[in-house]
Amino acid sequence: MEDDDLKALARQLELLIQRLEQIKAHNRFLLANEKAWREERAHLIEKNEIARHKVESMISRLKALEQDS
Template identity: 50%
Template sequence: MSDDLLRALENKMDQLIHRCHQLQQENAELKAREGEWQQERTRLIEKNELARSRVEAMISHLKNLDTE
């Protein structure tokens, strides 16, 4: 193998290694963001359920007042 071809191959390998590290970092960041979104989603679902139960309790209370 000629020196030029070997250097070109080494350069390509270095670029691939660098790109691999970039993708690993990006993947880690995306996984962290996904975890944050999942936590927020869970929190919002809990808030929604709490609001729903409060509204249902108010409706029930109003129906009881109406029948009295």
Template identity: 45%
Template sequence: MTASHTDQPLALQELEEKLDRLIEQYQAVKNDNRLLRLREQELLEEKTQLLEKSALARSRVEAMITRLKALEQAHD
């Protein structure tokens, strides 16, 4: 199927429009990816903080248990 000369400008225009849409989609995906990476970093930092708080709480609870056991033994 051979395109005539009159069809070529229309075909070229359609190709340009498709390319423009692809570029817009690429930019949107690129932006989404950037935002997702930022969110991932935030979540990793939050996870680190929560793990630190959890370890501190565990340490404090263990210390309280140890003190309670010592008090219990002292009263026996």
């Protein structure tokens, strides 16, 4: 009976190790995904800032043109 218990315990341990490896792989995937999202977000923020500066510049030029008229 002890031999059967040891085999069952060994099998459970193998399953736990497999599950741990699956979780590690999934965690690596999630971390890579998060990194990509953060990079994309930073890029979008940068593009937004450039667009905001362009719009502010256009508004300033329009105001200057309006005052010259």
